[in-house]
Amino acid sequence: MGIRVTSEIKPLKKVLLHKPGEEIENLTPEYLERLLFDDIPFLEVAQKEHDAFAEILRNNGVEVVYLHELAAEVIADPQIKEQFINQFIDEAGVKSEAVRKDVYNYLMSFKTNEELVRKTMAGINKNELPAIEKKSLIDFVDDEYPFVTDPMPNLYFTRDPFASIGNGISLNKMYSVTRNRETIYADYIFKYHKEYKDTARLYNRDYDFHIEGGDILNLNEKTLAIGISQRTEAQAIEKIAERIFFETEGNQIETILAFNIPNSRAYMHLDTVFTQVDYDKFTIHPQIEGPLEIFELTKGEKGQVNLVQETMTLQEILSKHLKCDVKLIRCGGGDYVISQREQWNDGSNTLCIKPGEVVVYSRNYVTNKVLEEYGVKIHVMPSSELSRGRGGPRCMSMPLVRED
Numbered sequence: 001m002g003i004r005v006t007s008e009i010k011p012l013k014k015v016l017l018h019k020p021g022e023e024i025e026n027l028t029p030e031y032l033e034r035l036l037f038d039d040i041p042f043l044e045v046a047q048k049e050h051d052a053f054a055e056i057l058r059n060n061g062v063e064v065v066y067l068h069e070l071a072a073e074v075i076a077d078p079q080i081k082e083q084f085i086n087q088f089i090d091e092a093g094v095k096s097e098a099v100r101k102d103v104y105n106y107l108m109s110f111k112t113n114e115e116l117v118r119k120t121m122a123g124i125n126k127n128e129l130p131a132i133e134k135k136s137l138i139d140f141v142d143d144e145y146p147f148v149t150d151p152m153p154n155l156y157f158t159r160d161p162f163a164s165i166g167n168g169i170s171l172n173k174m175y176s177v178t179r180n181r182e183t184i185y186a187d188y189i190f191k192y193h194k195e196y197k198d199t200a201r202l203y204n205r206d207y208d209f210h211i212e213g214g215d216i217l218n219l220n221e222k223t224l225a226i227g228i229s230q231r232t233e234a235q236a237i238e239k240i241a242e243r244i245f246f247e248t249e250g251n252q253i254e255t256i257l258a259f260n261i262p263n264s265r266a267y268m269h270l271d272t273v274f275t276q277v278d279y280d281k282f283t284i285h286p287q288i289e290g291p292l293e294i295f296e297l298t299k300g301e302k303g304q305v306n307l308v309q310e311t312m313t314l315q316e317i318l319s320k321h322l323k324c325d326v327k328l329i330r331c332g333g334g335d336y337v338i339s340q341r342e343q344w345n346d347g348s349n350t351l352c353i354k355p356g357e358v359v360v361y362s363r364n365y366v367t368n369k370v371l372e373e374y375g376v377k378i379h380v381m382p383s384s385e386l387s388r389g390r391g392g393p394r395c396m397s398m399p400l401v402r403e404d
């Protein structure tokens, strides 16, 4: 079936998740900021919350697939496995030949490929490897840093490393060093997995400019919204526009809307500040109502992308492109303190599983009540630990198939 996603709201059929694992237990206060966390979640509870999320999806007819399982299926081929491990070691920045050999042997020693993949995600502590016989200078220049390969604690935000667009994907170059390593799994899945290897790549991880999946919203089959944000550069949007309009086939996108949003962590991605919950309803961070600077990119003549700059409110721009009178539902209702608090825990980051039905975090109870008042059906998931990573249900899911 491959990838098929042309909307934010049509019935969700298949979704990619990653249940957080030991990578979370490899977070320490010193390195939190670099690893883009604000706190250390309690893994056992985070996993239970994540299972509850997956259960809600399954109970609503969604097939759930896990990142480590797809990656393990790919490396069932011994040659691909060897290539994967070597590339993983390169990208983890392991320099010493002796340590590279140890990491290679260690990863090869796992009984199952799922365990191997999980270990690459979790990070390898120095004390897991045999003490190396020091030969080259680099082996002597030891330091206090505990890891040979860093953990990837943000992997449970499957929304960001790649994004489904029509029947293609954008395999992203991420803003941060830590998250860039996450895209290796999608790289292998979209190169080698029998179900996904023919998927068109509308962007690639080796391109120059950064773009992340949380900034990419499929408004409808003809309109894509992308945030120019802390995580996504304007040049990346121009590049993906060229790929979509001129260099790839099979998508129906006619307009790309580039939303210029503030460059700060509070507005990390476009889906941090608004998500669609029904044909004509969005839940939003109250401070994003605008007027906003928006650029409309369309297919021009002779391989040129046409660009029109507009200043419009969020309500006006969404109504124009969705051809209906869009209602914006404010996170936290109208109250300043509540909206700030619930926005901090991704109150406007919902996962729509069919028009008018969304998965939400329990802790955003004020916003959730407002959603119900607007007639939106909510599926509430527990949220005390997962929310510490600063992402909500949309961030924690990558739709692979939505009904047309």
Ligand SMILES: NC(=O)NCCC[C@H](N)C(=O)O
Pocket (backbone or CB within 6 Å): 036, 037, 154, 157, 159, 160, 179, 213, 214, 215, 268, 269, 271, 272, 389, 390, 391, 392, 394, 395
């Ligand atoms: N789409 C999203 O907003 N994803 C949340 C990502 C949170 C993660 N800690 C990050 O900073 O990248």
